[in-house]
Amino acid sequence: MAPSFLDGNSMFNFVVRDGNGVKGMVDFGLSEVPEQYVQPPEERIDKLNATAHDNPPIDLSKLDGPDHDQIVEEIATAAETLGFFQVMNHGVPVELLESLKDAANNFFGQPPEKKAVYRKGVSPSPSVRYGTSFVPDKEKALEWKDYISMRYTTDAEALEYWPQECKDVALEYLRTSIKMVRKVLEILIGKLGVTLDDSKIDGLIGLKLVNMNFYPTCPNPELTVGVGRHSDMGILTVLLQDDIGGLYVKMEEEMDGKRKGDWLEIPPVPGALVINVGDTLQILSNGRYKSAEHRVRTTRTKSRVSIPIFTIPKPTERIGPLPQVVERDGVARYREFIFEEYMNNFFSNAHDGKKSLDFAKNIWPA
Numbered sequence: 001m002a003p004s005f006l007d008g009n010s011m012f013n014f015v016v017r018d019g020n021g022v023k024g025m026v027d028f029g030l031s032e033v034p035e036q037y038v039q040p041p042e043e044r045i046d047k048l049n050a051t052a053h054d055n056p057p058i059d060l061s062k063l064d065g066p067d068h069d070q071i072v073e074e075i076a077t078a079a080e081t082l083g084f085f086q087v088m089n090h091g092v093p094v095e096l097l098e099s100l101k102d103a104a105n106n107f108f109g110q111p112p113e114k115k116a117v118y119r120k121g122v123s124p125s126p127s128v129r130y131g132t133s134f135v136p137d138k139e140k141a142l143e144w145k146d147y148i149s150m151r152y153t154t155d156a157e158a159l160e161y162w163p164q165e166c167k168d169v170a171l172e173y174l175r176t177s178i179k180m181v182r183k184v185l186e187i188l189i190g191k192l193g194v195t196l197d198d199s200k201i202d203g204l205i206g207l208k209l210v211n212m213n214f215y216p217t218c219p220n221p222e223l224t225v226g227v228g229r230h231s232d233m234g235i236l237t238v239l240l241q242d243d244i245g246g247l248y249v250k251m252e253e254e255m256d257g258k259r260k261g262d263w264l265e266i267p268p269v270p271g272a273l274v275i276n277v278g279d280t281l282q283i284l285s286n287g288r289y290k291s292a293e294h295r296v297r298t299t300r301t302k303s304r305v306s307i308p309i310f311t312i313p314k315p316t317e318r319i320g321p322l323p324q325v326v327e328r329d330g331v332a333r334y335r336e337f338i339f340e341e342y343m344n345n346f347f348s349n350a351h352d353g354k355k356s357l358d359f360a361k362n363i364w365p366a
């Protein structure tokens, strides 16, 4: 029987507590979004007013040829300005990208009770978590999104506990992407004039999450967001999006004749992957690389999937601006902290732009 949602509590319980998700609610047929999903006017996304970021994807295969230096330059410039870029010839097989989107659609296409077994507190493994929105208990307006998050520990653990519908492709995606992430990270660290040994890099990307996001169709896309304004917490994020579009990035500086504060859409490009800088890389680089503020709109007629890999430091890792960079800059813009503290702070607040970085700001720069 269709739930009535006469009051907000029953809606919240149905979607969040009982694990039906936004999709469970939409599948009953909704003529308008419940009040809890209506964003304040300043957070709504004006689709018509955004321009596309039409830079072509950076061809990573050229790193092995005569254009090596130019590609390094393109990567560093993108990380210093927008904090977002797309890549092609990235080493992740193009057929795998298709299988990943199918796997995500298959997972979310299951009946709610099949997904709800991975809810927080009942999931058979702490590394797998199915949920909805970001931190529903803290949010003034909920996000129109369901997700499954898979934290990597070992292949054996992943094969035992990650959902059947997606474990093989998700593991292969992780394996092939991580090689590329290391390469890009080494380039970016190298451009700072720093070399880090392999074990330090291992620590900086020691925690890896493969998420699958599902954005159901929405009767009022103009009132809602799929994901609210936020930056990612870690080092680099790799993102596969399908062909629907709707990922927007805020420009921190004026660029190519576009104004500071404007939102640029990162358009879907077949075969390409999106890469973006996270808070931790901004901190390590003492502010040179930009962890970009981004958000996702919803759509009326077709659902959307996206599949990010978050590379994040080990919780025990000590993080702060790299000493060589601080020495050169003459100022440390961020303080030192243990990464677990940053993570706890990140997950205990609703999305609020780049506010997550305040946790690491140096109040009295040396």
Ligand SMILES: O=C(O)CCC(=O)C(=O)O
Residues within 6 Å of the ligand: 211, 213, 227, 232, 239, 241, 246, 247, 294, 295, 296, 305, 306, 308
């Ligand atoms: O769906 C997208 O395109 C982006 C999702 C995102 O920003 C995130 O999961 O952190």
Ligand SMILES: [Fe+2]
Residues within 6 Å of the ligand: 230, 231, 232, 294
């Ligand atoms: Fe994000």
